[in-house]
Amino acid sequence: MAKRHNLIVEVVAGAWSIVQGLSVTLSNWLLRPRVTENYPAKPAYTYPRFRGRLTHKRDEEGRLKCTACLACQKACPTLALPHIKGDDKKGREKRAAEYIWDGGRCLFCNLCVEACPFDAITLGGAFSTVGESRESTHRSLDEMLEPHPASAGGKS
Amino acid sequence: MSERSLTPTETVVLNMGPQHPSTHGVLRLQLTLDGEVVTDCQPVIGYLHRGIEKIGEARTYPQILPYTDRLDYLSSASNNLAYLQAVEKLMGVEVPERAKYLRVILLEFNRIASHLMFVASFANDLAATTMFLYCLREREPIMDLFEMWTGARLTQSGMRVGGLAWDLPDGFIEKTRDYLKLLPPRLAEYDRLLSGNRIFRVRTEGVGILPPEEAIDYGCSGPTLRGSGVSYDVRRAEPYEVYDQLDFDVIAFPACDCMARYQVRMDEMRQSLRIIEQCLDRLPDGEVIAKVPRTIRPPAGEAYGRVESPRGDFGCWVVSDGGPQPARVRFRAPSFFHLAALPRMLRGWKIGDVVAILGSIDTVLGEVDR
Amino acid sequence: MSVGVYQSLMTWWLARGWFGWIAEAIWMVLMAAIVTVFIMVTVLVLVWLERKISGDIQSRVGPNRVGGRFGPLQTAADALKLLMKEDTIPEGADRAVFILAPFVVFVPTLLVFMVVPFSDKWIVKDLNLGVLFVVAVSAFPTIGLIMAGWASNNKYAIVGSLRAAAQSLSYEIPLLMAMVCVVVAAGSLRIGDIVGAQQGGHWFILRFPLQLAFLIYFITSMAEVNRVPFDLPEAESELVAGYHVEYSGMRFAFFFLAEFAHLFFVSAFCVTLFFGAWEGPWLPPVVWFLIKSYALVIAIMWIRWTVPRLRIDQIMSFAWKLLVPMGLAAVMLTALVRG
Numbered sequence: 001m002a003k004r005h006n007l008i009v010e011v012v013a014g015a016w017s018i019v020q021g022l023s024v025t026l027s028n029w030l031l032r033p034r035v036t037e038n039y040p041a042k043p044a045y046t047y048p049r050f051r052g053r054l055t056h057k058r059d060e061e062g063r064l065k066c067t068a069c070l071a072c073q074k075a076c077p078t079l080a081l082p083h084i085k086g087d088d089k090k091g092r093e094k095r096a097a098e099y100i101w102d103g104g105r106c107l108f109c110n111l112c113v114e115a116c117p118f119d120a121i122t123l124g125g126a127f128s129t130v131g132e133s134r135e136s137t138h139r140s141l142d143e144m145l146e147p148h149p150a151s152a153g154g155k156s
Numbered sequence: 157m158s159e160r161s162l163t164p165t166e167t168v169v170l171n172m173g174p175q176h177p178s179t180h181g182v183l184r185l186q187l188t189l190d191g192e193v194v195t196d197c198q199p200v201i202g203y204l205h206r207g208i209e210k211i212g213e214a215r216t217y218p219q220i221l222p223y224t225d226r227l228d229y230l231s232s233a234s235n236n237l238a239y240l241q242a243v244e245k246l247m248g249v250e251v252p253e254r255a256k257y258l259r260v261i262l263l264e265f266n267r268i269a270s271h272l273m274f275v276a277s278f279a280n281d282l283a284a285t286t287m288f289l290y291c292l293r294e295r296e297p298i299m300d301l302f303e304m305w306t307g308a309r310l311t312q313s314g315m316r317v318g319g320l321a322w323d324l325p326d327g328f329i330e331k332t333r334d335y336l337k338l339l340p341p342r343l344a345e346y347d348r349l350l351s352g353n354r355i356f357r358v359r360t361e362g363v364g365i366l367p368p369e370e371a372i373d374y375g376c377s378g379p380t381l382r383g384s385g386v387s388y389d390v391r392r393a394e395p396y397e398v399y400d401q402l403d404f405d406v407i408a409f410p411a412c413d414c415m416a417r418y419q420v421r422m423d424e425m426r427q428s429l430r431i432i433e434q435c436l437d438r439l440p441d442g443e444v445i446a447k448v449p450r451t452i453r454p455p456a457g458e459a460y461g462r463v464e465s466p467r468g469d470f471g472c473w474v475v476s477d478g479g480p481q482p483a484r485v486r487f488r489a490p491s492f493f494h495l496a497a498l499p500r501m502l503r504g505w506k507i508g509d510v511v512a513i514l515g516s517i518d519t520v521l522g523e524v525d526r
Numbered sequence: 527m528s529v530g531v532y533q534s535l536m537t538w539w540l541a542r543g544w545f546g547w548i549a550e551a552i553w554m555v556l557m558a559a560i561v562t563v564f565i566m567v568t569v570l571v572l573v574w575l576e577r578k579i580s581g582d583i584q585s586r587v588g589p590n591r592v593g594g595r596f597g598p599l600q601t602a603a604d605a606l607k608l609l610m611k612e613d614t615i616p617e618g619a620d621r622a623v624f625i626l627a628p629f630v631v632f633v634p635t636l637l638v639f640m641v642v643p644f645s646d647k648w649i650v651k652d653l654n655l656g657v658l659f660v661v662a663v664s665a666f667p668t669i670g671l672i673m674a675g676w677a678s679n680n681k682y683a684i685v686g687s688l689r690a691a692a693q694s695l696s697y698e699i700p701l702l703m704a705m706v707c708v709v710v711a712a713g714s715l716r717i718g719d720i721v722g723a724q725q726g727g728h729w730f731i732l733r734f735p736l737q738l739a740f741l742i743y744f745i746t747s748m749a750e751v752n753r754v755p756f757d758l759p760e761a762e763s764e765l766v767a768g769y770h771v772e773y774s775g776m777r778f779a780f781f782f783l784a785e786f787a788h789l790f791f792v793s794a795f796c797v798t799l800f801f802g803a804w805e806g807p808w809l810p811p812v813v814w815f816l817i818k819s820y821a822l823v824i825a826i827m828w829i830r831w832t833v834p835r836l837r838i839d840q841i842m843s844f845a846w847k848l849l850v851p852m853g854l855a856a857v858m859l860t861a862l863v864r865g
Binding site: 013014015017018020021023024025028035046047048049050051075076077107108109110111114123 | 215218219220221222223225286290293296300303304305306307308311313321322325345348349350352353354355
């Protein structure tokens with residue numbers, strides 16, 4: 001008799017637990033908002049420190065800051081900065097002429113940004129880094145320059 | 157049935173191959189089945205081997221840090237810390253107080269995120285798909301906090317030799333306190349939806365027994381060990397950062413089954429919330445990184461860093477020869493040892509239980525294969 | 527309305543001296559075709575409904591792009607995609623059985639709709655042995671599952687189909703007992719009589735021992751349709767896709783459509799047996815029938831997205847140790863109350 005009583009209690013308790021689960025689902029169904037974001041119709045929101053595409057910064061006069069000192073290239077763990085070359089000027093006037101960033105190899109680890117003595121680069125670029133071929137992930141200097149301070153500086 | 161040779165039956169070898177929805181990564185399990193019952197299991201690993209330890213021998217000490225993120229990718233801060241503990245021991249660097257508290261906050265948030273991911277995938281394997289979505293919904297605010305602080309959601313690389321890379325941004329503490337209020341009622345809801353559910357209990361109670369002596373023999377740690385009743389936690393055994401000053405409980409359940417391991421992780425989430433709250437209350441001002449030389453060149457020697465990752469006892473052994481690059485970096489991954497214990501846990505159970513047991517030990521193939 | 531049309535057409539036909547049975551046969555084929563088209567459309571709607579409901583329960587939006595803000599044409603797009611897929615047959619597979627299996631699953635699922643009373647005048651053929659017909663024909667898809675699993679030459683598929691066979695057999699018995707209760711209460715196997723016995727608001731769900739029969743029918747019908755918590759034969763997270771793992775393209779679409787058609791059938795039949803079929807005030811009977819059937823379908827979906835899955839031996843012990851005694855008790859009680 002005790003065994004039968006146990007079975008009935010178990011069945012009722014089991015059924016009750018399922019009803020409780022159903023109530024949780026129902027309350028989420030009817031009361032909680034939907035959290036889906038309509039990307040890409042609505043652009044992705046990124047916080048200010050988001051580590052995205054490599055961007056070259058300009059100084060107050062709008063000149064490129066990077067002097068091709070190669071500190072970032074030495075700091076990078078994955079050889080994602082394969083080609084950096086300065087122009088012919090000497091000393092304080094020297095600036096970078098060619099700069100290739102390989103978005104396919106980049107780990108977005110921020111070591112290059114921290115290594116730069118001139119605060120010339122940042123990983124604050126675009127959210128999306130996709131391309132349709134391996135070569136398209138390589139970006140050159142003119143693609144990575146941030147907009148001139150005169151134009152509206154919009155960040156994605 | 158196979159003892160009586162009236163109808164001789166054979167065992168079948170079923171390959172739960174590298175591509176499978178429930179093996180939590182690229183793991184191959186060669187199951188020997190007698191009907192529905194598993195008689196033997198042979199895990200085959202190596203599908204995610206990326207040679208991180210070998211790469212480490214050709215990189216400078218700061219450059220190895222982003223690679224450690226990718227080991228146990230669900231809780232990257234634990235991997236970072238294990239490696240940095242070893243390096244900081246070699247260099248003799250003392251981390252500032254504020255950095256220690258912030259590191260603990262980062263670690264515990266990683267623990268909550270990893271355990272939420274565990275509950276999500278465990279429930280998904282048992283076909284409670286809704287729990288998967290709910291847990292990921294709860295995990296999104298943590299990802300947002302990581303992005304606010306370090307700029308990345310999953311592989312944060314938030315630490316550097318001697319402290320942290322970034323200090324807290326504005327608005328972080330308020331958002332964290334909001335989250336600390338948000339999560340406990342949701343966890344109670346999950347108990348009503350999943351833990352108390354009769355079907356879930358019937359699938360996980362008594363399934364996949366790992367006796368405590370054998371768990372210790374196999375080298376298990378973390379929730380797998382504490383789910384067998386052994387109350388061992390690296391944060392108490394060898395305290396690091398500020399864990400010796402914080403007040404939290406080490407959760408252990410004696411039942412040794414999947415349900416015990418699941419409950420250990422659910423309660424550890426609550427303890428992590430407690431720890432984060434204490435850290436926020438006691439957070440001192442100051443620097444977040446100590447003064448370290450530009451080139452990290454530790455004196456020759458070796459050191460071992462050990463942390464309690466969400467999976468267990470994660471360790472990193474660094475051997476330095478005095479140069480800017482280490483001579484050897486070796487990682488001790490807890491999931492590797494749990495996979496060794498897996499055949500012991502699977503023997504005698506059915507195919508349906510394979511998924512439950514494998515899910516309950518929460519392996520991440522990134523750290524198993526490195 | 528259809529009866530009036532039928533009568534006038536028959537009079538016109540017979541006046542010409544042609545055989546009456548040809549007319550009746552043509553009429554039957556026409557009605558069956560209409561029902562089939564309706565079921566196919568319903569299946570498309572049900573797939574969309576399942577995705578929308580699952581999205582709502584999981585705090586996300588379901589399909590919201592194809593055909594407007596609510597994505598109603600999503601299923602049509604998926605069906606089109608399935609049509610365009612490559613038709614692969616695995617190398618060691620038993621070709622004839624492999625090709626035949628989807629049809630053995632699909633055709634009986636459509637066939638059984640011939641005795642469902644969509645409204646007071648629309649039932650394709652009100653057989654004298656309606657309930658028996660339903661029971662016999664809805665056992666057929668199981669053979670199709672076993673054929674699919676065997677012919678695929680794949681261990682996962684065989685495991686899935688063996689589980690399907692075990693599960694289906696075990697749950698036939700309580701299903702039969704629940705239906706026997708209703709038959710005893712109505713006094714006839716004919717669907718028209720069962721609906722007639724519930725006229726005027728005396729639905730069987732309100733009659734004493736039949737609540738138990740309803741519960742048993744509801745649970746076993748979820749097992750017959752292979753829905754969570756009984757979806758082990760096609761457990762995605764364990765066996766990838768169980769018995770239909772080797773099927774792709776339109777063949778897979780047949781399995782998929784058959785599952786949803788069967789789901790709609792068990793809801794419709796449950797409504798017929800327990801909720802008075804098409805009865806209800808103001809609205810036309812067809813609309814009431816659809817409302818009630820959809821309500822049950824939504825309830826089954828709600829359960830699906832809440833509870834986890836049972837293991838095969840737990841499913842079997844649940845059937846044999848719990849549902850069969852409950853079914854016997856229900857039959858006994860119904861007989862006592864009626865007698």
